[in-house]
Amino acid sequence: MSAPLLSLRGVSVRLPKGADREFALQDVDLDVAAGEILCVVGESGSGKSLTATAILGLLPAPRVTLAGGSITFEGEDLASLSPARLRAIRGKRIGMIFQEPMTALNPLMPVGRQVAEVLEEHARDLTAAMVDARVQLLLEEVGIPDPPGAARAYPHELSGGQRQRAMIAMALAMEPKLLIADEPTTALDVTTQARILALIKEIQSRRGTGVLFITHDFGVVAEIADRVVVMQQGRIVETGPAQQVLRAPVHPYTRALVGAVPPLTPPARAPTPQGPAVLVVEGLRKTYRTGGLFGRRRVVAAVQGVSFTLHKGETLGIVGESGSGKSTVARTLVKLLPADGGSIRLNGTEVREATRTAFRPMTRHIQMVFQDPFASLNPRRRAGDLIAQGPRIHGASRAEARATAERMLALVGLDPSAAGRFPHEFSGGQRQRIGLARALALEPAVLVADEPVSALDVSVQAQVLRLLAELKQRLSLSLVFITHDLRVAAQVCDRILVMHRGEVVEQGETAAIFAAPGHPYTRALLASVPGRGWVPPAVAAE
Structure with missing residues (x-):
């Protein structure tokens, strides 16, 4: 048997004093063979990306350092090479695709x-x-x-x-002989993601390239992996052939991760009486114009004649690729963007043409949860102050607003003592919960959620989705849920609205659209979902 292209033995990486644990990586062993795709999976903080940076000699020294072990590539121990020799290897014999190209x-x-x-x-x-x-x-x-x-x-x-x-x-x-891909498709639409995955597989097959593919998306694993390594808190807890790990995981952590993956089949929903309309949108239009005297003038019709009705207690999903107009619709609903035409009626009141002053009282009834909670939360304000801001604007006393903030933190599953902490002191999932708490503090009738779980690990994603379902039931919320993840849409949405290049090309009951999509674009979206033929074992057993 030939030697592996890449071999890690006993690799440990030490964290600086004061970190939540001593080692970011501990005794990591893994091999990548030529012509093989090895997927490394695990939650944020599991050590996936740090494994890649350790291989490339890009650890942020002196705070984070290699504490032991060997990293052998084509017979050379990368950990013992000079910086000049490493630079000669990086880019030439080892290629790296980073998670965020921008x-x-x-x-x-x-x-x-x-x-x-x-x-x-x-x-x-x-x-x-x-x-x-x-x-x-x-x-x-x-x-x-x-x-x-x-x-x-x-x-x-x-x-x-x-x-x-x-x-x-x-x-x-x-x-290069080895390609390291760190979450290269996480933020991409399913159609673009499918093309990127097919490209990597084709290159790997044609050139015999070894691929170390880092991801938290088990659909991607099902689509491309030959073998899988599962990491938890810096340690490898399970490894094996992809089909074995995906269909019969052994370690409890792997089982929990796989069990948290939402299936692509919508659950059976009991028919519920249709409540009153809380949001009615008719002929909504928005055009972007860029450029001027010294640049190319561009006119983009982002939203063209979009119409829909949201009923009380209903979740309406808006799906489509980037550039389809999903987020533009969301921002016009809450007047973060001015619409160019059409009608937006909230509980029977026209809001599109309302002035900023006139719209402020209406914000009690419609709130938004943003895709990136870290960017949408003021880093200089404490969590409690961020949540209390809405009630204070609408006339609550400082004490009342503070009490509301603590009640909202408890409602979203956080300790009220967290009110005194800043956004950077929370995990991504916790920050998303704070975003939810802030939106719910005004007890809105409509919640607009723009890709609220797209950047979260599957386990944290499952927690946030369960929380949304519980809050929707408890508070009789109506949701406009924007996503490019069709697995998530299948599980949380009562109805689906499919957008393509600013237009609605199909809408209807979620189960009906997933079972028999009518528009070619909808069929293309569903056909592009990675690992669409794989059913998580926890679901298959039910």
């Missing part, structure tokens, strides 16, 4: 120039013409439309999927 790419440099830099650093015998030709070929190979135009574009001028493909082009520029 932060990994240089915003001040055209994309083609960034790909060219890799070639110029590691293949110095190439002429300028040869480098340019190779850049065009790489961009074409990863499926970016109009490679010459993309090469001239800056990162912000490309879509999320195109930026991720540009990152892949950089990682593949020198045809």
Whole structure:
């Protein structure tokens, strides 16, 4: 049997004093063979990404350091190499795809120039013409439309999927033997995600590349993995062939993770009487106009004639790719964006044309939960103050608002003593709960949730979704639930509205649409869900 391409033995990484544990990684052993895709899964803080940075020699020293073990790649111990030797290997023999291309790419440099830099650093015998030709070929190979135009574009001028493909082009520029992909599809739509996964599989198969794929999405694991490593708090708790781990997990932690994955089949729902309409939207329109005298003028019709009705106690899901208009609809509902036309009636009152002053009392009845709770929470204010802000604006005394904040924290499953802590002192799931508490403090009739669980681990996602279901039942909430995760939509939405390029192409009962989608775009979305043929074992056993 040939030696593995990459081998980690007894790798430990020490955290600085004062951390929640001594070691971020402890006694990690794993192998990646040439031509194999090894998926590393686990929750945030499990050590997945730190494993990748340890392999590449990119640990944030001196605070975080390698405390022991060996990292062998093609016979060389990477942990003992000089910085110069490591730089020669990174990019040439080991490629890296980072999770967030917008932060990994240089915003001040055209994309083609960034790909060219890799070639110029590691293949110095190439002429300028040869480098340019190779850049065009790489961009074409990863499926970016109009490679010459993309090469001239800056990162912000490309879509999320195109930026991720540009990152892949950089990682593949020198045809590395090992590709490390750190959550490369987490924030992507299902159709873009499907194309990226197919591209990685095709490259791995054609070039015999070993792939270390880091993810918390078990649908992705089911789609591409040959083997799986499960990590918990810096340790490997289970490893084995993908089908074995996915269908018959052994460790309790693995079973809990797999059991938290929402199935793609909507649950049976007892028919409920349709309550009164609380939100009626008719012919909603929003157009973005950018550019001016010194730049290209662009006109984008983000929302075109969208109409729907939300009933009391109902969850209406809005699904579609990035750029379909989902979030624009959400922001116009709460007047964070002005709509250009149409009607928005909240409990019978027209809100689209209401002035800012006139709309303020209406905010008691409609609130929003944002996708990124860390960005939407003021980092300089304590959790209790953030939650109390709404009641204070609407006339509550300081004591009343404080009592409401503590009651809301308890309602969303947090200790009221957390009111004195700042946002950075909470985990991602806890911050999302604070966002929920802030939105619920005014006891709204309608909650607009914009991708509220897209960035969360499956176990935390399951907790937040259960909480939303409980609150909806207890408070008779009506939800507008925006998501690109069709597994989540299947479980939480009573009805689905499918958007494509600003228009509604299909809407109806969730179970009916998932069973027999009528529009080609809806069928394409459902066909693109990773691991769609895999049913989590906890569900299969029921």
